[in-house]
C-alpha cells in the first residue's frame with residue numbers, strides 16, 4: 490500500500506488520493522454530542538467470551554509504524570446480537586506530552602488523553618478478516634476511552650514492553666492475560682454507530698461501540714505511551730516520534746449515534 494501518516498506530506502488530507510473510502514461516507518471518528526444522540530432500549534450489554542487468556546498463551550506486541558498493536562487469539566469473541574465476532578487485534582491512539590489529548594472519539598467536543606480499539610470481525614458471516622474488512626457489515630470495533638488517574642497494572646501488560654518495540658516492525662511475544670481488565674466495568678453503557686476504519690483504507694465496514702466510561706492509567710503510563718515509540722525503523726537517519734496518531738473528527742452526515750443509557 491501507499492505510505493500514509495498523521496501529519497506532513499502524507500497527512501490525513503492526502504489520504505483520499507490513494508484511499509478512496511477515506512474521502513467517502515460513514516467515516517470515523519465522530520464527536521458524541523447531545524443533539525445527535527438517541528437512546529435505544531434494545532442495545533444489550535456487550536458480551537465477552539474467552540477474554541481471560543491463559544498465561545500459557547501468547548500475544549504479539551508490535552510497532553506497525555502507526556500504533557502499538559497486540560495480536561489477539563481467535564478464541565476471544567464478542568456477541569453483538571445476532572452475530573458473534575472474533576477478535577483480531579487491539580491498538581491504541583494517543584497525543585503528545587505537550588498536548589496529552591489523543592483519543593479519536595470525543596464526547597461533547599472533549600478529546601480524552603488516549604483510546605484503545607479492540608478490532609473484531611463477523612465470524613458468523615465471514616471466514617477471515619480480509620473478506621470481512623471488505624464487507625459493509627464485517628467489522629466490530631470496541632472503543633475504550635482512557636483518562637488519567639491511578640496506575641493501571643493491567644495496561645502494564647502492554648506498556649511495560651514499549652521499550653522493546655521502539656522502532657517500526659519490531660515485535661515481541663508476551664504472555665496471555667485477561668484482556669477484559671482493560672475494559673471499563675459498565676459494558677452496558679456505550680455509544681453505537683455505523684462507521685469506518687479510522688486509518689487508511691478507511692473501509693466503511695465498522696459497527697462501532699465506544700464505552701461511555703473511560704478507564705484510568707497514570708500520568709507516567711500515559712507519558713511512556715507518548716514518548717517511547719517511533720514511526721521509523723531502527724536504521725532510519727531521520728527518526729520520527731510516534732505521537733498524535735489520531736484522525737480528526739469526521740462529518741456525521743445523516744447519521745445519529747445510538748446510546749444504551751438514559752442519562
Ligand SMILES: NS(=O)(=O)c1cc(-c2ccccc2)cc(-c2ccccc2)c1
Nearest residue numbers: 555556577606608622630685686687688
Ligand atoms: N482505528 S481502527 O480501529 O479503525 C483500525 C483497524 C485496523 C484493523 C485491524 C485488523 C483488521 C481490520 C482493521 C487497523 C488499524 C491500523 C492502525 C494502525 C496502523 C495500521 C492499521 C486501525
Ligand SMILES: [Zn+2]
Nearest residue numbers: 580582606687
Ligand atoms: Zn484505532
